[in-house]
Amino acid sequence: xxxxxxxxxxxxxxxxxxxxxxxxxxxxxxxxxxxxxxxxxxxxxxxxxxxxxxxxxxxxxxxxxxxxxxxxxxxxxxxxxxxxxxxxxxxxxxxxxxxxxxxxxxxxxxxxxxxxxxxxxxxxxxxxxxxxxxxxxxxxxxxxxxxxxxxxxxxxxxxxxxxxxxxxxxxxxxxxxxxxxxxxxxxxxxxxxxxxxxxxxxxxxxxxxxxxxxxxxxxxxxxxxxxxxxxxxxxxxxxxxxxxxxxxxxxxxxxxxxxxxxxxxxxxxxxxxxxxxxxxxxxxxxxxxxxxxxxxxxxxxxxxxxxxxxxxxxxxxxxxxxxxxxxxxxxxxxxxxxxxxxxxxxxxxxxxxxxxxxxxxxxxxxxxxxxxxxxxxxxxxxxxxxxxxxxxxxxxxxxxxxxxxxxxxxxxxxxxxxxxxxxxxxxxxxxxxxxxxxxxxxxxxxxxxxxxxxxxxxxxxxxxxxxxxxxxxxxxxxxxxxxxxxxxxxxxxxxxxxxxxxxxxxxxxxxxxxxxxxxxxxxxxxxxxxxxxxxxxxxxxxxxxxxxxxxxxxxxxxxxxxxxxxxx
Numbered sequence: 001x002x003x004x005x006x007x008x009x010x011x012x013x014x015x016x017x018x019x020x021x022x023x024x025x026x027x028x029x030x031x032x033x034x035x036x037x038x039x040x041x042x043x044x045x046x047x048x049x050x051x052x053x054x055x056x057x058x059x060x061x062x063x064x065x066x067x068x069x070x071x072x073x074x075x076x077x078x079x080x081x082x083x084x085x086x087x088x089x090x091x092x093x094x095x096x097x098x099x100x101x102x103x104x105x106x107x108x109x110x111x112x113x114x115x116x117x118x119x120x121x122x123x124x125x126x127x128x129x130x131x132x133x134x135x136x137x138x139x140x141x142x143x144x145x146x147x148x149x150x151x152x153x154x155x156x157x158x159x160x161x162x163x164x165x166x167x168x169x170x171x172x173x174x175x176x177x178x179x180x181x182x183x184x185x186x187x188x189x190x191x192x193x194x195x196x197x198x199x200x201x202x203x204x205x206x207x208x209x210x211x212x213x214x215x216x217x218x219x220x221x222x223x224x225x226x227x228x229x230x231x232x233x234x235x236x237x238x239x240x241x242x243x244x245x246x247x248x249x250x251x252x253x254x255x256x257x258x259x260x261x262x263x264x265x266x267x268x269x270x271x272x273x274x275x276x277x278x279x280x281x282x283x284x285x286x287x288x289x290x291x292x293x294x295x296x297x298x299x300x301x302x303x304x305x306x307x308x309x310x311x312x313x314x315x316x317x318x319x320x321x322x323x324x325x326x327x328x329x330x331x332x333x334x335x336x337x338x339x340x341x342x343x344x345x346x347x348x349x350x351x352x353x354x355x356x357x358x359x360x361x362x363x364x365x366x367x368x369x370x371x372x373x374x375x376x377x378x379x380x381x382x383x384x385x386x387x388x389x390x391x392x393x394x395x396x397x398x399x400x401x402x403x404x405x406x407x408x409x410x411x412x413x414x415x416x417x418x419x420x421x422x423x424x425x426x427x428x429x430x431x432x433x434x435x436x437x438x439x440x441x442x443x444x445x446x447x448x449x450x451x452x453x454x455x456x457x458x459x460x461x462x463x464x465x466x467x468x469x470x471x472x473x474x475x476x477x478x479x480x481x482x483x484x485x486x487x488x489x490x491x492x493x494x495x496x497x498x499x500x501x502x503x504x505x506x507x508x509x510x511x512x513x514x515x516x517x518x519x520x521x522x523x524x525x526x527x528x529x530x531x532x533x534x535x536x537x538x539x540x541x542x543x544x545x546x547x548x549x550x551x552x553x554x555x556x557x558x559x560x561x562x563x564x565x566x567x568x
Contacts, residue, residue, distance in 0.1 A: 010056035010128045014039045015046045015072065016090065017064050021113060025059060028117050032125060043067025051081050056131040057124055058082075059090040059111075062098065070105050077106035084135040086127035090114075133436055140433045144464070147369040154365050162358050198422040199363040201397075203233040205415065206356045207309065211235050213352055214294060214345045216311040220285045221298075222253050223307040223360075229253055231285040232307070245281050252295050253281030257305045260297040262350055266340050267291045282310045292340035296349045298357045306360055309353055311341070370423065373430045373464075387566050388515060393425040394562045395511035396504075402551045403507070421504045424479035428508050431461025431480055455492045458484055478502040483509050486543045506545040510536075510552050513543075518563055529556060 012035055014022045022039035029035040040049045043064040050058060058076060062069035073089065076082050088109040089102045099110045108127060114120060207221045218236020222229040222245070229245040249255050252263055252273065265273065265280070270290055273280050280293050290312035298306045400421055404414045432440060435457050439450045446454060461480030465473040482496060482505035489497030517527045517535065527535075533553055540549035552559060 008132060009034045009036060010132070011036045011038060011053050012057045012059060012124060012128075013046075013050055013053055013055040014059045014090075015043065015050075015064075015069070016059070016061040017041045018061075021061070021090070024114050028114070028120050029124060031121060035124070035128070043069065043072060046072055047075055047079065050076060050085070051079065054081055055085055056128040057086045057088060059088050060107075061113075062089060062091040062093060062102070070102060073102060073107050074105040084131050084138060086131045088123070088127060129438075137434060143372060144369075147372050151365050151369055155362065158358055158362050162355075198419045199360070199367045200232075201415070201419050201422060202359055202363045206359070207233045207235050210309050210311060210349055210352060210356075214311050214341060214349050216294070216341070217313040218286055219309065219311040220253075220282050221307065221309055222257065222281070224257055224305060229257055229281070229307065234285050236286060236312075243285060249278070251279050251281035252293070253308055253310055254278075256295045256297050256308045260299050260303060260305050262297060262346055263293075263295045264341050264346055265293045265295075280310065280312070282312055286312065294341040294345055294349060296346075296353045298353050298360060300357045300361050306357055306364075309349065309356070311349065366423070370426050373427060373433075388519070389426050389428070390566045391515045391563050392428065392508060392511045393422045394566065395514060395559055396421055396425040396507050398555065398558060398562055399507050399510060399548055399551055400504075402555055403503075403548065406547070406551070420475035421479075421507065424476040424504055425508050425511065427461070427476050428479050428483050428512065429457065429461065430464060431457035431459070434460035455484070458482070458493050475504055479505050479508050481505070483512060485509070487545050488542045491543075501545075506548055510544055510548045514552060514559060515563065518560070529560070532556070 012025065012029065014025050014037060016022060016039070019039075019041070022037070022041075026037045029037055038049070038053055038055070040046050043066045046060075046067075060069050060073055060076075069089070069091070073087055076085065076087050086108045087106060088111055089099075089107045090111050090113045091098070092113055094112050102110050108130075109123060111120070111123065115123075203221050203223075207219055210221075211217075211219050218234075220231050220235075221233040223232045224247060227247050229247050229251075231243040231245075245251050245254055247254055247257060249258060252265070255261070255278070256263055269277070270280070270293060273293075274283060274289075280290065280295065282293065283289060292313055294311045296309045296311075298308055300306050397418055400414070400418060404410075435454060439446065439454055442450065458481050462477040465477040465480070479502070481493065482502055485491035485494065485496045485501045485505060486509075487498060487501070487506070489495050491501075514532065514536075517532050520526045533556060536544065536549045536553050540546040
């Protein structure tokens, strides 16, 4: 008897009025421990029994005393609860016309009862595998649809909150010309931040703008994750010693995230931080002590903090009230020093943080949907891990930034494109959810037919975005469809060549191969730097865009450092 591949229990429903047939099926399937055989002898009861059992396979006799078996085959196919069930006609009749009618009515197979044991078991196991794979695909697509509906609903709520914040922004009045200019900048940022979909790019933009608004030298954006504060973005670090803090009151950043109370510290309070008072929390991410600090909560709807923005060493211009202090007065102030933060900085950064909270929550919803899609792909293909796609996204952004430098594209102009590229890179192989396990998990080399089926993941991935109306769907579809095209036209699925291949797909192709070669897998060791360099030099102008391959080789140490930040 041949081995079988089913690993989960499944039910086979035999609809036949002859008891010997049901017993024969039980005897033959006894070699498959996962198989449970149920028998229904009456055609009039078969549909209700099938609905209750939801079997993986139905074996249906054609001629029954109380009904027509072919009518039942057609009725099974109209039943939503049996959409993933394989229906196999099991009959003594061998007439070609009868077989043709059975298939026309929806049968998946036709067996002349009972075939040889080895063939019978192999066919039933095959159909059970097919039913399970179809059920997994259906569940994956339904999960994606639910995520899309949830994202749309939450986006509507966030749009309402954004509208309220915009109204608050219009009502906020300051007299000084400098403050008015900064408020105008915040009003512009409200719309700009709302258009950024990727969380990492958004956080970098938020921190950069907060540093500029407050006139500070450096800063950290902390996000609440589980029971910790993660330094998600850092500006001005000389040496990053640690990226996370406990979410507790043992640091100023932790206190702000828990209480949602803004805190401002001057030189005296900063001198005591970490000695006789809790540390600020920026000491390790920034690698140095500071003289002034402003820690502002990022508060979402419901008054729960998403995290906080910690700005340090404000330049100051004498605008303060002369004695500083925190929002509540317990952490000391700048005592009239020219450097530091003042109350106007508090108001502006706090208002900006409220806008940032809306954008961050929106981006977290997008990230959640993306991670769900990646998790679905990872369930089907163990090599498609969150670590791998995260590294491919980081490497793609690095390559794009260097390409922009070479082509004179400024950071402000490229920001929107970076957002689209990163999300497309994260989802480049999501189409693998539609490829059968037997191909995805095959340990050896694929044959021609299997490879042809594997290549369909590019089109499946592109089709996933066909009906989604978000800002990144076009870029994600392009990357999913074209990241296996080759510069010389020998790639798939369309055989595009040169610049006919979209730029983002060409970038992801380089990043994907670099990460795959640099990673240790069960079937191979990581390649050394010299061997990777040689491959990209040899394949420039063949597999890869020659300019992008040259950029990768020129910046290979930077690419290796990016990989090291996301192990796994």
